[in-house]
Amino acid sequence: MENVAEMSAYKRGSNNASDFFKMNRGAFANTLREWGERLPVQQWTSFSSTTVRPTLVLMHAAALSAFFFRPTLRDLVLFAGFYLATGFGITIGFHRLLAHRGFECSRALTYSLAFLGAAALQGGPVWWVGVHRKHHQTADREGDPHSPVKNFLHGHLGWMFKKEGFAQHPALSRDLATDKFLMWLDRGPRSAIPWLSTALLCFMLGGMSGLIWGAAVRTVFVWHATWCVNSVCHRFGQRPHDTRESSGNVWWVGLWALGEGWHNNHHANPRAALHNYHWWEIDLSGYTLRLLERTRLIHKVIRAGRQKTGARA
Ligand SMILES: [Zn+2]
Numbered sequence: 299m300e301n302v303a304e305m306s307a308y309k310r311g312s313n314n315a316s317d318f319f320k321m322n323r324g325a326f327a328n329t330l331r332e333w334g335e336r337l338p339v340q341q342w343t344s345f346s347s348t349t350v351r352p353t354l355v356l357m358h359a360a361a362l363s364a365f366f367f368r369p370t371l372r373d374l375v376l377f378a379g380f381y382l383a384t385g386f387g388i389t390i391g392f393h394r395l396l397a398h399r400g401f402e403c404s405r406a407l408t409y410s411l412a413f414l415g416a417a418a419l420q421g422g423p424v425w426w427v428g429v430h431r432k433h434h435q436t437a438d439r440e441g442d443p444h445s446p447v448k449n450f451l452h453g454h455l456g457w458m459f460k461k462e463g464f465a466q467h468p469a470l471s472r473d474l475a476t477d478k479f480l481m482w483l484d485r486g487p488r489s490a491i492p493w494l495s496t497a498l499l500c501f502m503l504g505g506m507s508g509l510i511w512g513a514a515v516r517t518v519f520v521w522h523a524t525w526c527v528n529s530v531c532h533r534f535g536q537r538p539h540d541t542r543e544s545s546g547n548v549w550w551v552g553l554w555a556l557g558e559g560w561h562n563n564h565h566a567n568p569r570a571a572l573h574n575y576h577w578w579e580i581d582l583s584g585y586t587l588r589l590l591e592r593t594r595l596i597h598k599v600i601r602a603g604r605q606k607t608g609a610r611a
Pocket residue numbers: 433437527528532545561565
C-alpha cells in the first residue's frame with residue numbers, strides 16, 4: 299500500500315475496478331513498456347521467463363473457466379481434434395523427427411509437423427530440441443533440465459519457474475538453427491502465431507466455449523501430458539531395459555501422451571521412432587507413423603530392433 303490514493307480507496311472500502319485501474323494506470327503502462335522493450339531482445343528463443351510464466355498461469359486460469367462452459371459436441375470435437383493435431387506435432391514432429399531423426403520425410407511435412415508442434419505452446423522447435431537433447435545427454439544427473447528425482451514438482455513444471463530452465467543449448471540444436479522456417483517458429487513474439495491461429499479457428503468455429511475447450515483446455519491437457527513424461531516416467535513405471543537413468547514405462551502416460559509414456563523403451567533406444575515393443579504397449583504416435591510409412595509420406599523409419607538397446611544419444 300505505498301500509493302496514497304490506493305490507501306485512501308482501501309480505507310473507504312472501495313472495490314471499484316475502474317478506480318483500481320485508474321490508480322495503477324502508470325504502473326500497468328510501465329510494465330507493458332518493459333515487456334515491449336524486452337521482447338525484441340529475446341531473439342534467441344520463444345521460451346523466456348518474461349512470456350512463459352504469465353502464460354502458464356493465465357492458460358491454467360482460462361482452462362479452469364471451462365467449469366462455466368458446459369461443452370457442446372462441437373467443443374469436444376475441437377478439443378479432441380486440436381489435442382491430437384498439436385499433440386502429434388510434439389510427439390511426431392518435435393520429438394521423434396526433429397530431436398531424434400527417427401524417420402525421414404519431405405520438407406513440407408517437416409514444416410507442417412513443426413508448425414503443429416509450435417501450436418502446442420511448448421516453445422519453438424530449436425529451443426525444445428536443445429532442451430530435450432540435453433535431457434538425454436544428462437538424464438537424471440547434473441545438468442538435466444527437468445529431472446524429477448530430487449523434486450517431483452521441479453521435474454513436472456517447477457523447472458520453468460527457475461532461471462536455469464530458460465538456458466539455451468545452441469550447440470545441441472545446431473542442425474536445426476540453419477533452417478530459416480524453424481528459426482522463424484522459434485524466435486520472438488511471432489512464435490505465438492501457430493497457437494494464436496488455432497485459438498482463432500476455435501473461436502470462429504465454436505465461439506467463446508469453443509475457444510476455452512479447443513484452445514485453453516486442450517493446451518493445458520497437452521502440456522501436462524508432456525510434463526508427465528518428464529516427471530511421472532522418471533519416478534515410476536516398469537524398467538524392462540537397464541538404462542543408466544531412472545526412466546520407466548507408465549501405461550496411462552502412454553495413452554495420454556500419445557505413446558510417449560513408454561519412456562524406458564525410449565531411453566533404451568532413443569532414435570527408434572516406434573516406442574512400443576509389445577502389441578499391448580499402445581503407441582498412437584507409432585501407429586500414425588506406420589500409416590504414414592504405408593502411404594509413403596515418410597520413410598526410413600527407425601525400429602528399435604535396428605539399434606542396440608542401451609544407446610545413449
Ligand atoms: Zn526422459
